[in-house]
Amino acid sequence: MITNRTFTMLKPDSVEKGNIGAILEKINAAGFRIVAMKLTHMTQRDAEAFYAIHKERPFFGELVQYMTRGPIVAAILEKDNAVEDFRALIGATNPAEAAEGTIRKLYATSISENAVHGSDSDENAAIEGAFHFATREMF
Ligand code: CMP
Numbered sequence: 001m002i003t004n005r006t007f008t009m010l011k012p013d014s015v016e017k018g019n020i021g022a023i024l025e026k027i028n029a030a031g032f033r034i035v036a037m038k039l040t041h042m043t044q045r046d047a048e049a050f051y052a053i054h055k056e057r058p059f060f061g062e063l064v065q066y067m068t069r070g071p072i073v074a075a076i077l078e079k080d081n082a083v084e085d086f087r088a089l090i091g092a093t094n095p096a097e098a099a100e101g102t103i104r105k106l107y108a109t110s111i112s113e114n115a116v117h118g119s120d121s122d123e124n125a126a127i128e129g130a131f132h133f134a135t136r137e138m139f
Contacts, residue, residue, distance in 0.1 A: 005035065006082040007128040008090075009117040012070035015039075019107050020073055023116065026103055027077065030089050036133045037075040042068050050131060062112055074132040083125055086118045 010023055027034075042050070047064040054060050079085060091102025095114055098105040108115035119125035 004080055004082050005076055005078050005122075005129065006086045006125045007117075007119045007132070008075050008077060008086065010073040010075075011113070011115055011117065012066060012068075012072055013109065013113045014107060014115045015071050015073065017107070019115070023103055023107060024073075026089065026106075027086075030079075030085070032077040032079045032082070032086065035076040035078045036129070037073065038132070039071050039073055040132065041071045044068055050128070059112060066112060076129045076133060083119055083122055087120070090116050090118045 008027070010020055014020060014023055024034075044064060047067040048055070051060065051063055051067070054063060057063075077086060089103060091098030091104040093104075093114060094111040095104040095108035096111075098108070103116050104114050119128050
């Protein structure tokens with residue numbers, strides 16, 4: 001079991017606003033190595049599957065619409081303690097509650113359009129990375 005990788009998406013709002021470069025710079029400056037990365041456009045089916053855990057939540061439809069309205073950047077990142085350190089780097093889900101200097105504090109506008117995704121566990125990092133990348137692209 002790999003325990004030092006996490007998975008991220010720079011969501012459609014980050015791509016639309018031209019924030020890809022600035023966000024990747026922060027990710028690199030924090031010591032993460034990019035293991036795999038691509039610009040991709042999730043279909044409705046992709047987003048419904050990726051966020052299946054949220055399908056009963058009232059915001060599910062809005063979430064799928066948001067995540068499919070334009071391209072995203074999907075990436076697998078490597079660092080010691082990657083999952084926890086990356087969640088600290090991006091800040092709270094709601095940017096209004098995110099700490100100063102975090103990616104969401106700097107670049108997110110609302111709890112729904114919150115600029116970036118970060119896996120919440122090693123297990124989900126592996127599942128989410130596999131969702132977006134064929135195994136051979138990860139090495
Ligand atoms: P993330 O934590 O990456 O994955 C689930 C996403 O659902 C979350 O980011 C937000 O984009 C969205 N989300 C979470 N809570 C809400 C909410 N209360 N209202 C709308 N969208 C939400």
